[in-house]
Amino acid sequence: MTLCQFIDRAFKAMFERYGHQHWWPGDSELEIAVGAILTQNTSWRNVERAINALKSRNLLSIRGLLDVDEKTLADAIKPAGYFNVKAQRLKAFIRWLHDSGGFDELRKLDTYELREKLLSVKGIGRETADSMLLYVFERPVFVIDAYTRRIFERHGLKDASKMDYDRLRSVIEGCLPRNPQLFNEYHALIVRTGKEVCKRSNPLCELCPLNGLKID
DNA sequence: CTCCAGGGGGCCA
DNA sequence: TGGCCCCATGGA
Numbered sequence: 001m002t003l004c005q006f007i008d009r010a011f012k013a014m015f016e017r018y019g020h021q022h023w024w025p026g027d028s029e030l031e032i033a034v035g036a037i038l039t040q041n042t043s044w045r046n047v048e049r050a051i052n053a054l055k056s057r058n059l060l061s062i063r064g065l066l067d068v069d070e071k072t073l074a075d076a077i078k079p080a081g082y083f084n085v086k087a088q089r090l091k092a093f094i095r096w097l098h099d100s101g102g103f104d105e106l107r108k109l110d111t112y113e114l115r116e117k118l119l120s121v122k123g124i125g126r127e128t129a130d131s132m133l134l135y136v137f138e139r140p141v142f143v144i145d146a147y148t149r150r151i152f153e154r155h156g157l158k159d160a161s162k163m164d165y166d167r168l169r170s171v172i173e174g175c176l177p178r179n180p181q182l183f184n185e186y187h188a189l190i191v192r193t194g195k196e197v198c199k200r201s202n203p204l205c206e207l208c209p210l211n212g213l214k215i216d
Numbered sequence: 217c218t219c220c221a222g223g224g225g226g227c228c229a
Numbered sequence: 230t231g232g233c234c235c236c237a238t239g240g241a
Contacts (some may be wrong), residue, residue, distance in 0.1 A: 024241090035222095036222090037223095038224085039221090039222050039223090040223040040224065041220095041221065041222085041223045041224085041236090041237095042221060042222080042223085042237090042238080042239095043220080043221040043222080043238090043239075043240075044221085044222065045221090045239080045240080046221080046238060046240090047222085047238060049238095049239090050238095059227085078237090078238075079238060079239075080238075081221090081236080081238040081239080082223090082224095082235095082236045082237055082238085082239090083236090083237070083238080084236075084237085085224085085225085085235090085236055086236090086237095089224085115219050117236040119221080122224090122225080123223095123224070123225080124224085125223060125224045125225080126223090126224090127223065127224090127225070128224080131222080143222085145223085146221085146222075147222070148222095166232095187222090188222095190222090191222050194222080195221090195222085199220085199221095200219090200220070200221095
């Protein structure tokens with residue numbers, strides 16, 4: 001099957017298996033954005049602990065993150081790992097967010113400009129920027145992560161795991177209508193499928209809902 | 217014990 | 230550009 005056929009059928013297969021994922025888990029724009037930074041190369045379970053710690057210390061607000069010193073912040077987010085770099089990244093992000101006038105002001109920018117601005121913040125790379133664009137700002141951006149690369153590679157897209165981020169993103173986006181709701185559900189289903197059955201340690205993926213789907 | 221998890225920056229050829 | 234190393238906790 002073609003790449004676009006695979007993309008279409010894969011979504012249907014994953015959705016039939018797992019249903020609506022209700023992403024991004026988080027009660028506010030800020031919580032989603034903070035979670036996007038904290039989850040860099042880190043299990044979501046550990047991120048939840050760090051977010052809960054931030055909440056219990058009343059730090060999960062723009063004011064709170066702006067005022068807290070980096071060492072205190074690092075101590076609070078310890079369970080998420082890389083706590084020193086992530087404390088730096090959160091501080092850099094929150095300063096930028098504040099200086100930019102907050103989420104409401106940033107929403108006025110077009111997607112391209114907003115993406116460039118996000119990428120200019122130290123500690124926000126392409127995946128983190130795209131996660132925020134999709135799940136905070138509801139823009140039709142397809143998030144590429146390790147699960148996405150692995151699944152596409154396994155199902156016949158050669159070198160998907162090595163392909164340039166933006167190239168893979170545009171290839172996939174080219175097969176889909178620019179619908180933020182669809183992109184939201186699609187990425188969430190990929191992560192769900194990756195966690196559930198298509199792990200790196202389980203290349204056979206016998207229970208994978210995508211079994212039998214192959215790109216030519 | 218080892219491997220991995222919803223990456224990104226710095227450095228160097 | 231592309232490869233390598235560093236960051237760090239907690240579960241399997």
